[in-house]
Amino acid sequence: MGKYDFPDAGGHFGQFGGIYMAETLIPAVEELRRQYLHFRDDPEFKAEFAHELKYYVGRPSPIYHAKRLSEHFGGAQIYLKREDLNHTGAHKINNAIGQALLAKRMGKKRVIAETGAGMHGVATATVAARFGMECIVYMGAEDVQRQAPNVFRMKLLGATVVPVESGSRTLKDACNEAIRDWVTNVESTFYIFGTAAGPHPYPMMVRDFQCVIGNEAKVQMPELIGRQPDAVIACVGGGSNAIGIFHPYIEEEGVQLIGVEAGGHGIASGQHAAPLTGNAKVGVLHGNKVYLMQDEDGQIIETHSISAGLDYPGVGPEHCLLKDIHRAQYVAIDDDEAINAFDALCKFEGIIPALESSHALAHAIKIAPTMGKDKVLLVNLSGRGDKDMNTVARIKGITL
Amino acid sequence: MSRIRNVFAALKQSGRKALIPFVTAGDPNPEKTVPLMHAMVKSGANLIELGVPFSDPMADGPVIQRASERALAHHVTLRKVLGMVAEFRKQDAETPVVLMGYANPIEAMGYEQFATMAATSGVDGVLTVDYPPEECAEFVSVLKRHGIDTIFLLSPTTEPARVQRVVDAASGFIYYVSLRGVTGAANLDVADVASKVAAIRQHTALPIGVGFGVRDAATAKAISEIGDAVVVGSRTVQEVENSSENDVVANVGKLIAELRSAIDAK
Incomplete structure (x- = not known):
């Protein structure tokens, strides 16, 4: 096969990916993209990320x-x-650290996350504690039940866990609610997205x-x-x-x-x-x-x-x-x-x-x-x- | 000549502003939607925004989320919504209808089929919350071929450089979201809206509708002095939610009449 080089500048992996977001959040993902592209090649950012992975993770x-x-x-x-x-x-901490370091550089003091099994929520609560940020985790009400130990862990770490009662009360609904929070609090808040999906630049960045x-x-x-x-x-x-x-x-x-x-x-x-x-x-x-x-x-x-x-x-x-x-x-x-x-x-x-x-x-x-x-x-x-x-x-x- | 353009041209001539209520199709049940549309027109609505229910309404607050859930409980599909518009058109050939919803039901139907069916049903415009101009060039051109306008949102956070790109893709009118946040949020800053709308007018001659946060006669009046149209979403849906099935058409009609007279008051 030829050189594999995805995504394109608009975040497309072939026909997939892209930025299918409400206008209210387009400026936020655009700003995130600019900041990420800047910092991912910044030697100081890379060194701090490597240091955290070695000594904290x-x-x-x-x-x-x-x-x-x-x-x-x-x-x-x-x-x-x-x-x-x-x-x-779990592996979730690798990404949570990376995004928290970016949030810190962007001056965001409040982080939000969605979580399914709770591992990404725990990772986000962990890095929020580590870097002194306020942390809100959205979790489907059904998952809150089946992953009770992780809910307790997040609370111990100082996060607020919000059970999401809408829709199927699982991960996708937690995502919807986190997106709604982000739309509402876009200037103060960094959305630490847990998986390699969502609008560009998340799939690439994660x-x-x-x-x-x-x-x-x-x-x-x-x-x-x-x-x-x-x-x-x-x-x-x-x-x-x-x-x-x-x-x-x-x-x-x-x-x-x-x-x-x-x-x-x-x-x-x-x-x-x-x-x-x-x-x-x-x-x-x-x-x-x-x-x-x-x-x-x-x-x-x-x-x-x-x-x-x-x-x-x-x-x-x-x-x-x-x-x-x-x-x-x-x-x-x-x-x-x-x-x-x-x-x-x-x-x-x-x-x-x-x-x-x-x-x-x-x-x-x-x-x-x-x-x-x-x-x-x-x-x-x-x-x-x-x-x-x-x-x-x-x-x-x-x-x- | 498109119905949307006609409506705005006529209102401009008479020095009035458009009132655009939103209801979710199929809420509280599919039988009520067409009577609600007619009642709103009779009470002074100039254009109807009809919400297409979606399982994951990410940009909506709790009020419209619940409306979507009620409609989906009645299995209201995009096809059925188009059927409602066709039914409405049997008695109303003038009032424009704009569908507002999310991308996936349209993706599932396919652009060409959607545009064909929408045009046949008498849909005038489409606002798809999660299709920014960057991702929907093909969709816009297919709709255009069928004579359907694509309405786009602009928000308080949209950067000036981006405004031009959005208005270039838009037709019919521009929908300015007057608040940060999901639909139905509180606290409208009228002065801020005025300055943002003025800035948008530098980029486009299209009419500008303002919505999100219009909750009573006073805010409707204030917004009507800024924009060319006042969009009333969550407040209308709330009226649907709070009404019994027997009263819903009359109650929503009464609400729209109140908003109409507030907007028209000198």
Whole structure:
């Protein structure tokens, strides 16, 4: 393939992406774009970002060879990029730090965020505390219930958590409410958006901040095994952990990229959160044009996933492009398969993964036995599972 | 000659300002929409803004969000909204109708089909909240081919350099959002609106409608002295929400009549 260079100046990844925003917010995203383009190449900004990642987040995150897991399932060797070991327990902190540093330079003292599983909310609350900013987190009322430990964490960190009762009371509705807050308080407020979607420059900016994952992996894998992996596997909701590990590998043609969406009760059931695998139509939501789960009249439909962090009807624009140009492949893992993978990692490796990351792991477990022992799968273990104790207990019929 | 242009030209000649109420199509139920439109015209509305319900109305405050939810509970689709406009046109050939909504229902239908059906139904203009001019050149040209105006928003935060780009893409009229925030927010700063509208007039000869935050006769009057049209959204929808199904048409008509007489008062 030719040189991969996206997005264009207007934030387009082929036909996807762009700036589909109400006029009231256009000046805000435009200002954000200008500031980001300025600071991303600023040596002082880069140095501060690198410093925070090293001394506050604890990077680089290690890559771990899951030997017992690999042996149990047979076939390809499974390696885990341990984003779960980051401060706050997921990859979300990488992006939250980057955007908070930008907010600081833009003189914004109030930050807002949307959150699904709560990991981005926790990351944002964390950096707001770290940098002395006021923090408001919008969270779907249903997610507030199923992710209660994270709600408590955010409150401990000084954030205000606002349960969103409108619509399906999940991540997309939290996004709507955060956008409404931003429209209302645009001059004082920086919107720390959690995934590689939304209006330009967010998909590009979030990707850039998350690329630390893939950049590290590209150095670590040769150190460990003398070469790059055969495939990189990551879960995709909005797709920030996936694009962070995929992007540095895009021009490494020997490395297969596999994004794993939430299959929910199965693609055929219609109750899933897999716009790419489920062949959703192209649509416009939350400021960008992407593959989007919708009914025939263009209303956004309610999604289902066991994992709140993947329970979103859209997906970042760069994943839409990577699907169309066949550089990445997208598959779905259903709820039961994710739970099985969750159990397996607990049992064989002593690692409790997030339900989101369990989807990526489940796909690795599925394909490893079909591959030779000399093949290597690198799974982005994007977060840890402590937050999911209530959900998993409920599924297993246990009262905590 | 477009209905929108006719209306503004006629009002200008008689020295009056346009009153543009907004209702969400299908709220409180699909049977009430056309009677509401006729009642508003009878009470002095010059142009009707008809909201197309959407599952994720990001730019709207709670009042219009709830209207969207009520309409969607009755499965009001974009096609059905166009049907309502066609029904309205059977008895009213003059009053312009502008659809206001979000991009995705139009994306799902496809530009060409939407424009064809909208033109056949008697739609005069389309305001799509999340289509800034940068993202909808093709849409604008398809609508233009079918004789439909594209109305764009300008906001207090729009930078002067951008105003020109927006008005260049616009036709029919300009909708100036008089407040920061979502629809239905409070506290209108009339002096600020006046200076912003004056600045916009430097860039365009199109009529300027002002909306967001018009909540009573007094604000309607104040705004009518600045803009060419007063857009009343959340206040109208609130009246729909607070009325029983039997009274809704009469109550909304009464509200519009009050606003009309406030605007016309010398």
